[in-house]
Amino acid sequence: MERSRVVGQVFNDSLNAAWRDLFVRLAPDEPFIPAFALPQAIKGGFEARLETHYRDGSKGGNPRAMLSAGNLNTAALTLFFALHLSVKPQLPWWIIDDPVQSMDEVHISQFAALLRTLSKQHGRQVILAVHEKPLFDYLCLELSPAFDGDRLITVELGRAANGESVANTTVREWKQDLAIAA
Template structure:
């Protein structure tokens, strides 16, 4: 029953759907029926169709005429455009000729009214070219004139600077001239002082050499070489202004001058002259240290000269207050001087130092101090 009820229900539903579709179809049929034309309208349409067919036939026959008319119309349009262009060109030519006349008037170019525009333009171009060249030349001349003016200004400024410098140089020159005058005066004063100094030095040197050194040298040399007739001395210029140059010469005991000491004295007396000159120089100046150091002074001396030299050393030590240091290289001379210079007065002292070498090459120093001892035989 249930199954059949379901089938009945389905059939009812299908029936309802079918009825709905039928209603829809009926409405569509009614709408289509309402859209159909009537017989009168259909007859009118057929008549209009026949008229349109006739018109189409007529249009097909007139198509060739229409095409030729379009061509004529296009040619007319082209002709109109050409006419407009020609009119425009004429107006431009008129305006151009008017402008050319105005330009020619402004440039001062004369021409006849019948002259062609091309000739006028050529004349104008020639004139403009000439004017341009002239203007360029004037412009170049103007630039050159400006540069020349600038150069003149620079030269003027330079000249002004040079004038200022010249003024400063003149001032400096005046100042330098005044300084030079002062310097010349100072130089003259300095020259006078130098001259006076040379004269004073010459007087001092002559006094020292003649009055002191030559005198002391003469006394010492005569004491060591009493038999020598020629005595060495320094020759000093007599005039004050001469250059001071010490030249050795010899003087004879009886007066008169001899030659150079090397030509007038023997080798022994030359050594004596050198030794006595050394001692004279030592005695002629103010002493700083009361020492007199002599190294091997008796070369080429005979026994008489050596004895006189030893006596002279004793005098220097005793009377002049000198500490005499003598170095000799001969043993016999060492022993002789040690004996000759032995202390002879109370308070005298003699230091004897002997340097030698041992067989091993070592330096050996022996020294002995000798004091004054009274001679007992003379005292007795």
């Protein structure tokens, strides 16, 4: 009974609208938009089902058949954000492990911009793990501090010569660019 109430309350047009907005920001050229079919009462409760819609609103098909691997990942990631933004969080954190797998460079750039915007607008701290050094370096650049009071803390994990794990931490604080300020 409680599960049915929560499913009916969460999986609604408002969630689909937020999910659509976030997904389209990361995949602006994708003709199919993922969505939840509004829950239909079944024996014993509600069931949330995934589907896709064409941009004109007509029904598509199952997301696994309609979206590429990269856009399936994008759909999952943007659903995570939409769900998180639809409820008041107990902790204002986003903990995300390797969110850009299967994304191309354009999607990664759009993701970094979206992450920066959402985290600042909604007061969230982001804990982001990536597995590739070039991607780590790129995201450090894209997510670097942009205003007074902003900071980026990076932790790079590795192994010492003796095999022990090491963590190199760097705190990057915002600094006014004096060349531009003059």
